Amino acid sequence: MSSKTESSVVIRTATPEDSSICGQICYDAFSTINTVHGFPCDFPGPEASTGLLSMMFTTPGFYSVVAESDGRIVGSNVLAEQAVIQGVGPITIDPTAQNIGVGRKLMQAVMDRANQNGAAGVRLVQAAFHNRSLSLYTSLGFDIREPLSCLQGRTLERSIPGCTVRPAKPTDEGACNALSHRVHGFDRGAELAHAIQQGTAQIVERGGRVTGYTTHLGFFGHSTAETNVDMQALIASADSFVGSGILVPSRNNVLLRWCLANGLRVVQPMTLMSTGLYNDPAGAWLPSVMF
Numbered sequence: 001m002s003s004k005t006e007s008s009v010v011i012r013t014a015t016p017e018d019s020s021i022c023g024q025i026c027y028d029a030f031s032t033i034n035t036v037h038g039f040p041c042d043f044p045g046p047e048a049s050t051g052l053l054s055m056m057f058t059t060p061g062f063y064s065v066v067a068e069s070d071g072r073i074v075g076s077n078v079l080a081e082q083a084v085i086q087g088v089g090p091i092t093i094d095p096t097a098q099n100i101g102v103g104r105k106l107m108q109a110v111m112d113r114a115n116q117n118g119a120a121g122v123r124l125v126q127a128a129f130h131n132r133s134l135s136l137y138t139s140l141g142f143d144i145r146e147p148l149s150c151l152q153g154r155t156l157e158r159s160i161p162g163c164t165v166r167p168a169k170p171t172d173e174g175a176c177n178a179l180s181h182r183v184h185g186f187d188r189g190a191e192l193a194h195a196i197q198q199g200t201a202q203i204v205e206r207g208g209r210v211t212g213y214t215t216h217l218g219f220f221g222h223s224t225a226e227t228n229v230d231m232q233a234l235i236a237s238a239d240s241f242v243g244s245g246i247l248v249p250s251r252n253n254v255l256l257r258w259c260l261a262n263g264l265r266v267v268q269p270m271t272l273m274s275t276g277l278y279n280d281p282a283g284a285w286l287p288s289v290m291f
C-alpha cells in the first residue's frame with residue numbers, strides 16, 4: 001500500500017459490517033501516533049473504538065465513510081450532522097497507508113456532505129502534538145479556534161455552594177437548549193435528548209433556574225453553563241470523567257486554575273478547529289471531542 005497513491009483509493013458509505021476492521025484501524029492509528037509522542041491512547045483497546053464506530057455506523061445523525069484500496073479498507077471518517085454546526089471524527093487511517101492522501105479524501109467527503117446539508121459550520125478537535133493532522137486540516141480551510149486541555153481525575157471539592165446538580169429530565173430540554181443558544185448561538189438538542197434518554201445528562205440549578213448542563217462529563221460529551229461557577233458544580237459532581245477526560249478551554253484561565261487546584265491532571269493538549277460560522281461562546285463551555 002505504501003507505494004500506492006491516493007488515486008487508487010475509493011470512498012464509500014460505511015456499513016455496520018465495516019465497524020470491526022475500522023475499529024481496529026482506529027485503535028492502531030491513535031495508539032501508534034500517541035505512543036510515539038508519549039501520550040496514552042484515546043481508547044483503552046480496539047473493543048472501545050469498534051464499539052464507538054459501530055454505534056456511529058448504525059445511528060441516524062451520523063454520516064460515516066470508509067476508504068478502500070484494492071477492496072481493502074484503509075481508513076474511515078464520520079460527520080455528526082445532528083445540529084446546524086456539524087462535527088468531524090474520528091478520522092483514522094491504517095498506519096501503513098498514512099501520508100499518501102487518504103485522509104484528505106476522507107475529509108473532503110464529509111466536508112462535501114456538510115455542504116449538502118447546509119451546515120453553518122464544521123468543527124473538529126485535533127491532537128495538538130500531531131503535525132500531520134494540523135497541516136491537513138489547516139490546508140483544508142479549518143482555523144484554530146481554541147487551545148484545549150484534556151483533564152482527568154476527581155475534584156477535591158465535591159460540590160459548589162448555591163448550586164444543585166441533578167440528572168436532566170425531558171422537561172429540562174427547553175431550558176438547556178435556550179441556554180445553549182445564549183452561549184453558542186445554536187443548540188445541540190438531539191445530543192441532549194439522547195443523553196437524557198441514556199441517563200448521562202446532568203443539569204445544574206442556581207437561584208431556582210437551570211444555569212448549566214452536560215450531556216456527560218468526558219471525551220464524548222459537551223457541557224454548557226452560564227458561568228464558571230456553574231461549570232465547576234457540574235465538574236465537581238462527577239466521580240470520574242468518561243474516556244480520556246474533559247476538554248477545558250485553556251484560555252479560560254480561571255476554570256483551568258480551579259481544576260488544577262482541585263487535583264485534576266493534564267492528559268494532553270488539544271485544539272478546537274472550525275470552518276464556516278464561528279462565534280466566541282458567551283459563557284462557560286467544554287466541547288466534546290467532536291466540537
Ligand SMILES: CC(C)(COP(=O)(O)OP(=O)(O)OC[C@H]1O[C@@H](n2cnc3c(N)ncnc32)[C@H](O)[C@@H]1OP(=O)(O)O)[C@@H](O)C(=O)NCCC(=O)NCCS
Pocket residue numbers: 029030033089090091092093094097098099100101102103104105125126127130131132133135136139
Ligand atoms: C491524521 C490522519 C487522519 C491524516 O490522514 P493521512 O492520510 O495520513 O493524511 P494525508 O496524506 O491525506 O494528508 C496529510 C497532509 O499533511 C501534510 N503533512 C504531513 N506532515 C506534515 C508536516 N510535518 N508539515 C506540513 N505538512 C505536513 C502532507 O504533505 C499532506 O498534505 P497534502 O495533502 O497537501 O500533500 C492520519 O495520519 C491518521 O490516522 N493519524 C493518526 C490518527 C489521528 O491523529 N487522527 C486524527 C484525529 S484528529
